[in-house]
Amino acid sequence: MPQVAIPAMTSTGQPVLILKEGSSETKGREALRNNIEVAKIITDLVRTSLGPRGMDKMLVDSLGDVTITNDGATILKELDVQHPTAKLLVEIAKATDAEVGDGTTTSVVLSGELISGAQELIEKGVHPTVVVDGYRKASKRAMEILNGIAIKVSPTDREWLRKVALTAMASKVVSSVAPKLADIAIDAVLQVAEKRDGGYKVDIDSIKVEKKPGGAITDTLFVKGIVIDKEVVHGGMPKKVENAKIALINAPLEIEKPEFDTKINVTDPAQMKAFLDEEARILREMVQKIKATGANVVFCQKGIDDLAQHYLAKEGILAVRRVKMSDMEKLAKATGGRVVTTLDDLTPNDLGYAALVEERKIEEDKWVFVEGCKDPKAVTILVRGGSQRIVDEAERSIHDALMVVKDVVESPAVVGGGGAPEAETAYQLRQWAQTLSGREQLAVLAYANALERIPLTLAENAGMNPLDAKTELAKAHSEGRRWAGVDPFESKVVDMDAKNVYEPLSVKLQVVKAATEAASMVLRIDDIIAASKVKE
Numbered sequence: 057m058p059q060v061a062i063p064a065m066t067s068t069g070q071p072v073l074i075l076k077e078g079s080s081e082t083k084g085r086e087a088l089r090n091n092i093e094v095a096k097i098i099t100d101l102v103r104t105s106l107g108p109r110g111m112d113k114m115l116v117d118s119l120g121d122v123t124i125t126n127d128g129a130t131i132l133k134e135l136d137v138q139h140p141t142a143k144l145l146v147e148i149a150k151a152t153d154a155e156v157g158d159g160t161t162t163s164v165v166l167s168g169e170l171i172s173g174a175q176e177l178i179e180k181g182v183h184p185t186v187v188v189d190g191y192r193k194a195s196k197r198a199m200e201i202l203n204g205i206a207i208k209v210s211p212t213d214r215e216w217l218r219k220v221a222l223t224a225m226a227s228k229v230v231s232s233v234a235p236k237l238a239d240i241a242i243d244a245v246l247q248v249a250e251k252r253d254g255g256y257k258v259d260i261d262s263i264k265v266e267k268k269p270g271g272a273i274t275d276t277l278f279v280k281g282i283v284i285d286k287e288v289v290h291g292g293m294p295k296k297v298e299n300a301k302i303a304l305i306n307a308p309l310e311i312e313k314p315e316f317d318t319k320i321n322v323t324d325p326a327q328m329k330a331f332l333d334e335e336a337r338i339l340r341e342m343v344q345k346i347k348a349t350g351a352n353v354v355f356c357q358k359g360i361d362d363l364a365q366h367y368l369a370k371e372g373i374l375a376v377r378r379v380k381m382s383d384m385e386k387l388a389k390a391t392g393g394r395v396v397t398t399l400d401d402l403t404p405n406d407l408g409y410a411a412l413v414e415e416r417k418i419e420e421d422k423w424v425f426v427e428g429c430k431d432p433k434a435v436t437i438l439v440r441g442g443s444q445r446i447v448d449e450a451e452r453s454i455h456d457a458l459m460v461v462k463d464v465v466e467s468p469a470v471v472g473g474g475g476a477p478e479a480e481t482a483y484q485l486r487q488w489a490q491t492l493s494g495r496e497q498l499a500v501l502a503y504a505n506a507l508e509r510i511p512l513t514l515a516e517n518a519g520m521n522p523l524d525a526k527t528e529l530a531k532a533h534s535e536g537r538r539w540a541g542v543d544p545f546e547s548k549v550v551d552m553d554a555k556n557v558y559e560p561l562s563v564k565l566q567v568v569k570a571a572t573e574a575a576s577m578v579l580r581i582d583d584i585i586a587a588s589k590v591k592e
């Protein structure tokens with residue numbers, strides 16, 4: 057049932073919406089003003105967490121679980137916002153997270169600043185549509201500038217990849233172990249990267265990140281293969297198989313029950329025995345089929361009958377049952393095997409290979425490690441750390457590192473960090489604005505100011521005087537120091553190339569795109585029509 061309005065047509069075929077009784081409507085400037093205020097509140101919430109010296113937020117969910125983080129995407133994901141504009145901004149942050157995996161806080165801060173900047177112009181009498189058009193032009197130009205200043209790198213150059221990974225992890229709790237985690241992330245991404253269209257494509261889902269509290273973060277492991285959080289199914293099976301030939305089976309190693317209840321009347325014990333013998337024969341045949349292919353390890357997505365387990369154990373085959381479908385796919389990618397859906401299809405060609413399959417004890421659990429695969433296209437990172445909270449934060453750091461490394465491997469260009477590219481783009485936009493006239497010029501200047509707020513926010517969060525930082529940055533960029541940005545650790549303006557602080561170009565392009573889209577969307581709304589509450 058439509059809750060907001062009942063659609064109808066006029067005689068000319070024009071759709072009209074007739075509001076349902078009880079719906080509320082906020083119109084025109086009042087709607088815009090409300091939206092602008094909400095956008096500012098969301099921005100203010102994440103602003104103080106921007107950058108490596110940003111503050112952490114303690115998030116408590118409705119069950120009382122606590123997350124401490126300064127990761128913009130996590131903060132926004134956990135927020136249970138009600139207002140539609142707030143939801144919109146949260147969506148944009150999530151989209152940025154999904155697209156490039158970094159720059160979420162920056163994109164929210166930038167869209168908030170763009171919206172505040174627009175508010176000033178609108179109050180001066182510039183129509184919102186004119187502001188939006190000006191912003192769109194400015195963003196297009198900003199992307200051209202960013203492309204122009206970016207440094208082109210080799211997609212497999214580990215030195216560059218390490219620089220961007222370390223920058224992405226700088227703001228997280230676990231920054232002291234960042235170099236080790238960065239190397240693991242680089243190993244993982246380069247391992248699964250596949251050549252395509254003259255470049256590389258990285259499927260981040262091929263990198264399985266498993267976490268287990270216990271040990272130290274430095275115990276975090278890169279496994280050239282897959283770790284399955286399941287144990288070997290039968291006590292009599294080997295716990296370790298070298299030179300493993302792996303069957304991946306997506307069918308039950310059981311006798312399937314009929315779909316509806318059936319009754320078999322057994323009248324004498326011989327019949328009963330024949331019945332059981334037949335069952336055993338079928339199961340033994342299944343195991344023989346597997347054995348005949350040369351397999352010595354089985355991963356089964358479904359169940360394995362007790363008797364089948366027994367036969368497998370007798371043949372010295374290591375088996376794991378009820379493996380998740382996503383893990384089966386990763387096992388296939390890692391071992392080069394093929395997942396078969398019926399046992400009859402299984403041939404020696406379908407078997408995967410791993411140098412070692414072994415069950416190991418991880419704290420109180422037993423997990424199966426499939427490692428030493430030949431050029432695996434799926435790998436695992438096993439995250440360790442002193443507590444659940446540390447493991448969670450380490451996982452978020454690794455996620456960020458994986459994403460920025462993927463970004464550079466796929467689009468091999470980088471820009472400086474510390475708000476340098478934003479400051480440089482603002483500087484060049486202001487010069488370009490001189491060639492424009494009237495209201496358009498005002499919108500482009502407002503865009504430049506909003507961009508400049510990124511380094512200034514980094515400065516503020518590091519306890520610097522934003523006015524001093526602004527003057528220093530403007531001077532540096534006018535002197536051609538394109539990578540002059542804010543070093544939050546030393547609380548001063550420095551050249552980011554000297555500090556080795558770099559970010560993927562694609563993150564900055566996405567930030568500009570997402571923030572402009574979000575701001576434009578909010579600024580173009582002049583009517584909020586809310587459905588009346590559905591009576592319970």
Ligand code: ADP
Nearest residue numbers: 106107108128159160161162226227473474475
């Ligand atoms: P986001 O969610 O937008 O990535 P972060 O809180 O991770 O937000 O902060 C990213 C900002 O911090 C970027 O502008 C980045 O250049 C900057 N940054 C990260 N590390 C450093 C550093 N060591 N020195 C200066 N700036 C840094």
